[in-house]
Amino acid sequence: MKEPTFPDSPLADLCRERGLKLTGQRRTIAFVLSDSDDHPDVEELYRRAVEVDPRISIATVYRTVRLFEENGILQRRDFGGGRARYEVADGDHGDHYHLIDADSGKVIEFENPELDALLENIVREMGYDLVTTRLSVVGRRKTKPRGNG
Amino acid sequence: MKEPTFPDSPLADLCRERGLKLTGQRRTIAFVLSDSDDHPDVEELYRRAVEVDPRISIATVYRTVRLFEENGILQRRDFGGGRARYEVADGDHGDHYHLIDADSGKVIEFENPELDALLENIVREMGYDLVTTRLSVVGRRKTKPRGNG
DNA sequence: CTTATTAATGAGAAAGATTATCATTTGCAA
DNA sequence: TTGCAAATGATAATCTTTCTCATTAATAAG
Numbered sequence: 277m278k279e280p281t282f283p284d285s286p287l288a289d290l291c292r293e294r295g296l297k298l299t300g301q302r303r304t305i306a307f308v309l310s311d312s313d314d315h316p317d318v319e320e321l322y323r324r325a326v327e328v329d330p331r332i333s334i335a336t337v338y339r340t341v342r343l344f345e346e347n348g349i350l351q352r353r354d355f356g357g358g359r360a361r362y363e364v365a366d367g368d369h370g371d372h373y374h375l376i377d378a379d380s381g382k383v384i385e386f387e388n389p390e391l392d393a394l395l396e397n398i399v400r401e402m403g404y405d406l407v408t409t410r411l412s413v414v415g416r417r418k419t420k421p422r423g424n425g
Numbered sequence: 426m427k428e429p430t431f432p433d434s435p436l437a438d439l440c441r442e443r444g445l446k447l448t449g450q451r452r453t454i455a456f457v458l459s460d461s462d463d464h465p466d467v468e469e470l471y472r473r474a475v476e477v478d479p480r481i482s483i484a485t486v487y488r489t490v491r492l493f494e495e496n497g498i499l500q501r502r503d504f505g506g507g508r509a510r511y512e513v514a515d516g517d518h519g520d521h522y523h524l525i526d527a528d529s530g531k532v533i534e535f536e537n538p539e540l541d542a543l544l545e546n547i548v549r550e551m552g553y554d555l556v557t558t559r560l561s562v563v564g565r566r567k568t569k570p571r572g573n574g
Numbered sequence: 575c576t577t578a579t580t581a582a583t584g585a586g587a588a589a590g591a592t593t594a595t596c597a598t599t600t601g602c603a604a
Numbered sequence: 605t606t607g608c609a610a611a612t613g614a615t616a617a618t619c620t621t622t623c624t625c626a627t628t629a630a631t632a633a634g
Contacts, residue, residue, distance in 0.1 A: 299629075300629080331584090335623090339582080394540060398537055400567075402533070402564070404567060405564055406562060410561050415551070415555050418554055466591095487592060507590070507621085
């Protein structure tokens with residue numbers, strides 16, 4: 277059986293640091309995730325993982341993203357469409373947010389410190405400590421002033 | 426067959442105004458929705474609707490919330506837990522947002538004009554017109570300063 | 575390096591939410 | 605009141621996610 281060889285990814289290290297057993301499958305999934313800068317769903321993640329190591333099942337991908345989410349390694353997102361999507365969790369720097377193109381469904385990330393601060397404030401004044409922010413704004417590309425489409 | 430009698434609700438009127446056929450079931454569901462100030466899921470909505478008129482099926486509730494959502498009468502929300510929840514769409518006044526208690530799961534609504542404006546701005550500067558905002562913050566009730574739990 | 579222990583995995587069944595199917599019923603316009 | 609397109613009810617089908625359980629593999633101890 278040909279073991280695929282690739283270096284431990286940053287996420288694989290994180291996995292170990294959290295005391296999670298680093299199995300071959302988790303190492304593969306971590307590698308794929310570290311390599312992704314988009315927001316794949318489980319199906320897509322599975323496709324990418326199988327490319328690297330075919331000895332992996334979709335059940336394990338489901339299990340692993342759940343495990344990683346529970347350990348703060350991944351964040352689950354809901355952009356509509358019925359399936360959860362995942363991305364690497366933010367570090368110490370501020371959160372990032374998502375703008376979704378109403379027409380194409382394309383997801384555009386953005387950061388905004390002012391927004392970070394305002395949300396923090398609002399929640400504090402309501403007597404809570406902010407745990408997570410789930411924000412996505414849906415927008416439609418502005419029609420050019422003289423365009424006609 | 427005993428037709429339930431109750432007046433047309435504001436949502437029923439809206440339904441007619443949008444040119445949608447106002448069937449008995451839609452009238453009932455609209456009534457129940459107008460009467461709710463929380464965020465019921467379809468199952469719960471069905472329970473409430475059956476109280477008013479037992480001649481209604483869960484399939485119709487699913488169909489109706491979808492229809493109402495497509496027509497801007499309802500808004501679908503995702504608070505986790507795997508099922509979609511619904512609430513009456515905001516009017517012209519500002520949007521409202523949700524704070525979710527991390528421990529109890531309780532949903533607390535709030536409004537914030539400053540937040541409205543900031544989001545509007547951010548999106549505009551990215552070249553988009555804001556269509557919808559999906560924001561929920563998860564928070565944990567602040568521990569009292571001298572508490573030890 | 576080998577062995578034991580315990581957790582992880584694979585394959586598929588099961589669950590839970592939502593949508594589709596199709597015969598029957600109903601709202602609404604004429 | 606009648607006709608017809610659209611809506612409904614009951615249930616099957618679909619889709620995503622979780623669970624089951626026999627097998628496999630990772631880690632610690634020897």
